[in-house]
Amino acid sequence: MIGKEIVRKCKGVPLAIRTLASILFSKHEVKDWESLRDHEIWNLSQKNDDILPALKLSYDQMPSYLRKCFAVFSLFPKDFEFQSYHIDSLWRAADEYEKMNSTLRLKTLFFSKVVNFPHSLQGYANTLQTLGFVWCYELEVLPEWVWNITCLKFLHIWSCPKLMSLPNDIHRLTALEILRIEDCPELYRKYQPHVGEYWHQISHIKHCDIRKTRRRR
Numbered sequence: 001m002i003g004k005e006i007v008r009k010c011k012g013v014p015l016a017i018r019t020l021a022s023i024l025f026s027k028h029e030v031k032d033w034e035s036l037r038d039h040e041i042w043n044l045s046q047k048n049d050d051i052l053p054a055l056k057l058s059y060d061q062m063p064s065y066l067r068k069c070f071a072v073f074s075l076f077p078k079d080f081e082f083q084s085y086h087i088d089s090l091w092r093a094a095d096e097y098e099k100m101n102s103t104l105r106l107k108t109l110f111f112s113k114v115v116n117f118p119h120s121l122q123g124y125a126n127t128l129q130t131l132g133f134v135w136c137y138e139l140e141v142l143p144e145w146v147w148n149i150t151c152l153k154f155l156h157i158w159s160c161p162k163l164m165s166l167p168n169d170i171h172r173l174t175a176l177e178i179l180r181i182e183d184c185p186e187l188y189r190k191y192q193p194h195v196g197e198y199w200h201q202i203s204h205i206k207h208c209d210i211r212k213t214r215r216r217r
Contacts, residue, residue, distance in 0.1 A: 002033045009037070110134055110156075117143045125149055129175075132156040139163050147172045159183040165190060170201060180209040188212045 003024075010017045024033060109124070110132035111117065121128070121143075128149050133139060139160045144167075146152075152173050157163065157180070164186050170176075179202055181187050190198045191210050202208055 002030070002037055006033070006037050111136060113137070114139075119145075121145045121149070126151055128152060130154040130156070132158070133160055133163075134158045136160045137162065142167065149173070151175050154178045154180075156180045157182070157184055157187065160187075161185060163187060165198065166201065168201065171204065176205055178207045178209070179205045182209075182211045183213050185212070 006020060006024075007017055010020065020036065024036065027033060107127055108130040109128060112134045114133075114136055115138050125148050129151055131146065131149065131152055131154070133142070133156070135158065137160070140162045142163070146155075147167060147169055150173075153175055155173070155176060155178070159182070161184065163184055166187070181191065188196075188210055190196050191202055191208075193199060193203075193208060193210055196210075
């Protein structure tokens with residue numbers, strides 16, 4: 001009965017119904033449903049196809065870290081096409097990697113010109129499949145959390161001249177299928193296919209593309 005009353009308040013607008021359904025899906029207490037049904041925002045004047053009350057209720061139900069994320073993304077124009085490095089920059093600015101990914105399930109992440117990396121990305125361990133380090137000129141050692149990303153399939157390292165080596169436990173990335181290294185002089189010297197001193201540490205990876213300089217794109 002309460003559900004039907006909430007649906008009527010949505011005035012038949014599918015997006016409003018779906019938005020509120022996503023909130024109530026995990027709510028099992030009657031008081032939570034009643035609180036949403038009786039919220040004062042429904043008393044505001046609205047047009048027949050107005051979804052703002054439903055969206056406002058959805059926003060109010062968000063954890064604080066997602067409200068921060070929502071506010072940041074709202075600054076961009078409609079239909080703006082995000083690249084992974086846009087999201088990376090926004091999340092670093094918000095300092096909310098772990099909590100956001102637990103909801104958004106990010107699969108691709110590139111760090112570009114980053115100096116201070118997060119201490120942990122445990123929330124990415126079961127979702128992240130592509131990881132890149134690009135133009136990280138001060139990077140000397142890959143973050144330790146990289147080797148805990150069990151679903152990682154593609155690791156790309158570009159233009160990191162101070163990066164001296166890969167950790168010995170790279171074999172822990174059992175799902176890794178592609179390793180691409182470009183314009184990293186020391187890594188090229190040590191891991192050059194078949195002739196590099198440490199080639200044996202990565203030779204089990206299905207596709208290794210180790211280049212002295214970056215390819216033209």
